[in-house]
Amino acid sequence: MHSKDGTPKPARRGRPTGDHAAKRQELLRATSAVIAQEGYAKASMRKIAKHAGCTTGVVTHYFSNKEELVVALLEHAFDRFDVMLKGIEESGDIKRLSEEWMKLTSRKNAFWPVTSELLALGRNDPVFADIIARRYANFRRKYVSILKAAQKRGEVRDDISADLLTDYLVAIGDGWMLMNPIEPKRFTPARMRKLLDSLMALIAPPASS
Missing domain, CATH: 1.10.10.60 (Homeodomain-like)
Structure with missing residues (x-):
């Protein structure tokens, strides 16, 4: 304190x-x-x-010990993702998904730098690897459900499965998260807004001719 x-x-x-x-x-x-x-x-x-x-x-x-403390911190990070997704599921607003993700990057806190370090622990530690695999699987299932609902409403392109779209979007988000602590000047709030807007354009249904 x-x-x-x-x-x-x-x-x-x-x-x-x-x-x-x-x-x-x-x-x-x-x-x-x-x-x-x-x-x-x-x-x-x-x-x-x-x-x-x-x-x-x-x-x-x-x-x-330190491992128990950091395990709790890792679980807490995924809890925040789950809360974010629950709000999206309740609102049905697919655009809000990218906006909420952006908020996690623009707040003046340590969320992204710390989360990227915690995810990296899974490479060599089976305890962390198991937690990451389990929580990410749950995260992806919810993400797929949200995208499927958006596809049915005509808000997201349906020529690519929701499962594949989820993998693409999660991989892009993870890439930003890993690079953000290394290149903070590149990931300004204004640039993040443009990146997320362009991401929404990529998953939008093709314009009718």
């Missing part, structure tokens, strides 16, 4: 008190901030505790 001037508050000692769920979320935010600043490899429990303004003992009260 930080004071108004941005400096870490002194670490609190003793048994954790208060809202358990709220404290877990606070520690996840601290973990995200540390990973964004220093990368996953350097994100130690000590640094996370310091950023949260508590002791490492408080952190381990909620999360046994």
Whole structure:
């Protein structure tokens, strides 16, 4: 936890008190901030505790070790994707899907840089790989359902299956996410708007002759 001037508050000692769920979320935010600043490899429990303004003992009260903490952070990232998709399913607004995705990139937070690091962990760690595969499969199923509904309404081209379109769109989004932390000057809000508008044009039904 930080004071108004941005400096870490002194670490609190003793048994954790208060809202358990709220404290877990606070520690996840601290973990995200540390990973964004220093990368996953350097994100130690000590640094996370310091950023949260508590002791490492408080952190381990909620999360046994760094892996458990980062697994929770990865699950939380996918939870945000699911919330986004649920809103799209309820509204039936296919354009809003790209707009909501853009919001995740334009907010002044660490969502994209951190998420890209977490996804990269799946390359060498079977625990993270299993989580990513499971949650991505669920994400794609929902995405396919949204696109199929939009195809029936005539809002999305139907000459390519919703399943294939989903793979294309997810791959494009992942590519942007991975490159955004590396080339932030290229992914300005204005450029992201143009990229997403052009993406919508690509999946739109062909203009009638």
